[in-house]
Amino acid sequence: THFGYQTVVEDEKEERVYEVFKNVADKYDLMNDVMSAGVHRLWKDYFMSRLAPTSETNLLDVAGGTGDIAFRFLNYVKSSTAEAYDFSDSKLDLDADDVVVDQEPEKPDAVNSMGSVAKPHVTVLDINQNMLDVGKKRAKESGIHKGMSWLCANAEKLPIPDNSYDAYTIAFGIRNCTHVDRVLTEAYRVLRPGGRFMCLEFSHVENPVLRRFYDTYSFEVIPVMGKLIAGDWKSYQYLVESIRKFPNQEDFKLMLEDAEFKMVSYENLTLGVAAIHSGFKL
Numbered sequence: 279t280h281f282g283y284q285t286v287v288e289d290e291k292e293e294r295v296y297e298v299f300k301n302v303a304d305k306y307d308l309m310n311d312v313m314s315a316g317v318h319r320l321w322k323d324y325f326m327s328r329l330a331p332t333s334e335t336n337l338l339d340v341a342g343g344t345g346d347i348a349f350r351f352l353n354y355v356k357s358s359t360a361e362a363y364d365f366s367d368s369k370l371d372l373d374a375d376d377v378v379v380d381q382e383p384e385k386p387d388a389v390n391s392m393g394s395v396a397k398p399h400v401t402v403l404d405i406n407q408n409m410l411d412v413g414k415k416r417a418k419e420s421g422i423h424k425g426m427s428w429l430c431a432n433a434e435k436l437p438i439p440d441n442s443y444d445a446y447t448i449a450f451g452i453r454n455c456t457h458v459d460r461v462l463t464e465a466y467r468v469l470r471p472g473g474r475f476m477c478l479e480f481s482h483v484e485n486p487v488l489r490r491f492y493d494t495y496s497f498e499v500i501p502v503m504g505k506l507i508a509g510d511w512k513s514y515q516y517l518v519e520s521i522r523k524f525p526n527q528e529d530f531k532l533m534l535e536d537a538e539f540k541m542v543s544y545e546n547l548t549l550g551v552a553a554i555h556s557g558f559k560l
C-alpha cells in the first residue's frame with residue numbers, strides 16, 4: 279500500500295542516516311574542513327554570534343554530532359562576558375567522562391542546590407553515539423570538564439520535559455531527520471516561553487552561475503573526496519542528495535510558522551549555500 283511504502287522509505291532513511299554518521303564519525307571533522315575549505319567554521323562562528331548567548335543561557339544543541347556548536351557556545355560566553363569562566367575547573371580535577379550524563383538531560387552535570395541547571399550550560403544531543411564519543415574525546419582533550427553534557431536521543435522524540443531550555447540550535451542536522459515537522463514540534467515544546475530556535479542548514483542557491491559551479495562540485499567532487507579521505511563514497515553521495523531534497527528558505531520558514539514559532543526570519547550565507555533560520559516561542 280501507499281502507507282506501507284512510506285514506512286519502508288522512512289525506516290530506510292533513518293537507518294541510512296545512522297549508518298552514514300557511524301561510518302564517518304572518525305573522519306567527520308577533517309572532512310568538513312576539506313570539503314568546505316574551512317568555510318563551515320566561519321558559518322558556525324557567525325551562527326553563534328547571531329545567537330549571542332549569555333552566561334544565563336541553557337542551550338540544547340540538537341544533532342550536535344562532535345560538538346562544534348557546543349564548543350563555540352562555551353567559547354562565546356567565555357570571551358563575551360565579564361565573568362572569568364573556567365570550564366576546565368582544574369580544582370575538581372575530573373575526567374570528562376565523569377561529568378557526562380547520558381540519560382538525564384534535565385539534571386546535567388551542573389545541577390545546583392536549588393535543583394536547577396547551573397548556567398551557562400549546553401546539552402549536546404545526537405542520535406548517534408559514535409559522533410558523541412568523538413565529541414566527548416574532543417572535550418577531554420581541550421580540558422573542558424564543566425558546562426557540557428551529552429545525550430544520545432532522537433530529535434523527533436526528545437526525552438526532555440517541556441519548557442526546559444533558553445535556546446535550541448540545530449546545525450546541518452535537520453535535513454537528516456525523517457520527519458522535520460516532528461523535530462520542530464519537539465523543539466517548540468522543550469523551549470521555555472521567550473526561548474529561541476536557530477537552525478543552520480545548507481539551502482538553495484539562486485544565482486545560476488554559482489549554482490552550476492556548486493552542483494558540479496557537490497555531485498562530482500564531494501563523493502570522490504569522501505572515498506579518498508573517509509573511504510566512503512556512498513555516505514557522501516547521500517549527504518549531497520539530502521541537501522537538494524531539503525525545503526528552500528521560504529518553505530522552511532513556513533514550516534517554522536506552522537510549528538507555532540513567532541518572529542520567524544532567515545538570512546542567507548554565501549549566497550544561499552547555507553542559511554540561518556530563527557524563530558521564538560512567545
Ligand code: SAM
Pocket residue numbers: 295299340341342343344345346347403404405406409431432433434448449450451454455456
Ligand atoms: N551539528 C554538527 C555540526 O554542525 O558539525 C553535526 C552535523 S552532522 C552533518 C548531522 C548530525 O545529525 C549527525 O551527527 C547525525 O547523527 C545527527 N542526526 C541525524 N538524525 C538525527 C535525529 N533524528 N536525531 C538526532 N540527531 C540526528
